[in-house]
Amino acid sequence: MKNTIAPERGRQFIDRVRTEITDARTQEKFLQLVKTVFIYKSPELTRREMEMMLGLSELKQTKVYQEALQEGEASILLRLLARKLGPISPEIEAQIQDLSSDQLETLADACLDFSSTADLTTWLQEHTS
Numbered sequence: 001m002k003n004t005i006a007p008e009r010g011r012q013f014i015d016r017v018r019t020e021i022t023d024a025r026t027q028e029k030f031l032q033l034v035k036t037v038f039i040y041k042s043p044e045l046t047r048r049e050m051e052m053m054l055g056l057s058e059l060k061q062t063k064v065y066q067e068a069l070q071e072g073e074a075s076i077l078l079r080l081l082a083r084k085l086g087p088i089s090p091e092i093e094a095q096i097q098d099l100s101s102d103q104l105e106t107l108a109d110a111c112l113d114f115s116s117t118a119d120l121t122t123w124l125q126e127h128t129s
Helices: 005-020 024-041 047-054 057-061 063-085 090-097 101-113 117-127
Strands: none
Touching: 005 024, 005 047, 024 047, 024 063, 063 090, 063 101, 063 117, 090 117, 101 117
16 A cells, blocks of 8 residues: 555545444544554654544544543543552542543542542542532
8 A cells, every 4th residue: 555545545444433433432442543553654753743644633622532531531540549549439430430631630640649538539529519
C-alpha cells in the first residue's frame, strides 16, 4: 500500500467505525488500532501529524470520545483507590463514575494523601453536590 493510499483508506475505515459502531469503548479501541498501525508504518510522524492525516483531531472534541475518556479515567482511578484503600463499595464507585473529568483529576491528586476509605468519603462529600 503506497503512502498516498494508506491515509485515505485509514480515513475511510475511521468513517465506517464512527458510523457503524455506537459503543464508545469499542469505537475507541478500533480507532486506537488504526493509529497503532499508522504509527508502525510511519514512525517519522508525530501524534499530531498522524491525527491530522487521518482526520482524528476533531474526534477528541466529540461527546463519544469525551465520555470514553472519562470512563477510562474513572476506571483507572477506581483501580488505584482499591489498591491503596482496599475494596470500594458499589455506592462510592457509582459516585466516582459520575464525576466530571476535572473532578476525577482533582480526586487523583487528593487520593495520594488518603489513608482510609473515610478520607475518600469525606472528599466526595466536600466535592460533589
